[in-house]
Amino acid sequence: MNRREAIQRTAMMLGYAVTGPAMVGVLNGCKASPELPFNPKFLTADQAQLVVALSEVIMPKTDTPGAVEAGVPQFIDDMILSVYTQADKDRLAKGLAAFDEEAKSTYGDSFASAKKEDQIALVKKHHDELAGKSGDSSAGWWRASGGGEKPFMVEMKELILLGFFTSQPGATQVLQYNQSPGPYKGCVPLAEVGKTWAT
């Protein structure tokens, strides 16, 4: 059910039709914060919107499923609720708020409502900053940031990739997965194996 249908149903249950300016306002709101693909148990609706948008920027749908289709935002909501300690929960909530605040001050919109190219620009900025900090490119940046608090972008990427590649679409359609591969073959041409093993 999308938001328009939901609103229309609610309206019918209440016994009158929502029309005119009121309806326009609600539907504009709909555009600003699209329907969530899940019912968050820990995240607020705004936080969840951010997580949905960021998940799709990091791991988008292409000719194979992306993070949102694979249920990653719901996975993240559950991880924070069930596995994170209170201190970690507080820290992550702070990180989400700061990231969204940055989006608003830079692009005038929450991250979820920002244009795709602005979303990508902000995620890139966070990557560049981390690389700069370590004075290194590519793989060095995360390790170099070790010791202190895990940077927000690293933590989110970790959650998104974990959720995605342990999901059925991520493991079986993007990568490949075989629960019972049979006797181990130690040295096989990659061309014969194909893609990365999910596990």
Add this chain to the structure above:
Amino acid sequence: MNLNIDAVKENTFDAIVVGSGISGGWAAKELTEKGLKTLVLERGREVEHLRDYPTMMKNPWELPHGGRVPPEELKFYPVQSRTNWINQGNKHWWVNDVDNPYTEVKPFDWIRGYHTGGRSLMWGKQTYRLSDLDFEANKKDGVGVDWPIRYADLAPWYDYVETFIGVSGRAEGLAHLPDGKFLPPMDLNCVEEVLRDRLAEKFGRKLTIGRVAHLTAPLPHDPGRGVCQSRNLCDRGCPYGAYFSSNASTLPWAKKTGNMTMKSNAIVHSVLYDEAKRKAVGVKVIDAETKQETDYFAKIVFLNASSLGSTFILLNSTSSRFPNGMGNGSDQLGRNLMDHQYRTGAEAEVEGFEDKYYVGRRPNGIYIPRFRNIGNDKRTDFIRGFGYQGSASRESWSRGVAEMSFGEELKKELMEPGPWRIGLTGFGECLPYSDNRVTLNKDKTDKYGLPTLSIDAEWKANEKAMRVDMRESAAEMLEGAGFKNVRTYDAPDNIGLGIHEMGTARMGRDPKTSVLNKWNQLHEVSNVFVTDGAAMTSSACQNPSLTYMAMTARAVDYAVREHKKGNV
């Protein structure tokens, strides 16, 4: 009165085995196959092969929280968590630390599994023989006491046990790491083959595929067990019974003799001693659920409750003859606690081989047998030595966290396997020290009112000096093999974390300085045998479980022969 006599009769067996893990399962199988009515007592819950492996067929997306265990569950496992190995697939195998307390005078990680099969469900399956290099070491070095046995005493029993459980490996002809009865070896991968060849060329050292208790071919005598499918989900229980566990192997064989009575939730309080007969007559058991005490009787008692478990039972078995614990006239009971040190070594990046990959998740790795203090190799800073375990593999999707890319580009990159990496971890011998010991703590009792153990043990100078070499030699070999960005590592490694605790009721020739004789029999009580890790006189550096199994089969053979002659 009749009732009482009937009760005694009902609780009387030919033999009692305490513990159902790696060695207890073997004692049960051997005793029952020799026709003895045998009671097997397991302090934990019942775990039936296949039926009680709830996660064995779960895919990654079927485990909650990506496999992570929430803190409100982990809080019952403060010690077990130190392994960093508790996950949704195996969480039901770990002992509840809150219910099973002990005292760490110095940090000691006591990692346990209380259920049918014990730690045989979750062991590493690495399976190596000891040799005379090990059995003669204490005597040559003047350390501890001399082993009362030599390789020749155990060799036929290694043969016997390996043939039954199925051990995959490659014969290498090394005197100090004797070959066994091997099923076909698992493959090395392309990069591991390179390391093998370069170690041979540049260092004259061997590298072989790990010798493991996984079936790489069917066992004709045991068609109930199948061949390894490279799932590498062993710690959940194997649907094929492809790795050796008591549950998949020895216990079903004991059961089918019709001679085994198995009791779960049966915590052994002590071994009962008859002063007049000067023998053990049975054991006192506390029911873990009702806390009711029951005595069981038998002519032979095998303690296989794990090193510290069996030691606890003996320490708690006091009488006027044995005020300090049964068989403890030497005051060695609880002393000489050993383990293997590890979690140090090196890793490296490997260039090339981008067009090569592998199929399957091999539940095994490489093994570099000990080369230190052998032949012309002589260190002045430590005695004994270490072996290495490790593996090479290609990086997987998790490398993406640290990549600069994201979005479509990252997705595409991760569909290709990443660069090869290789790592080596040393497994080092620990010497027996009389002040590395466990004692009974009567001030701290558990929920059954039993005293608890105090553990006071640490790595000492020899281990610390060896550890430096374990790290540096790993780096030297990886560099010598031409690998790039070699990085050493040295992770915190409390004694105990090797999960090879041993030595607290050592074998020896002299009752004044040892607890067990060459048949794993208490010097002072002829019908009590200890054939788990407690019996070890030195630790060697090899993974020890195979030796416990071989000692057990040998001791049962002796016990039953002597029993028939009326000597036990």
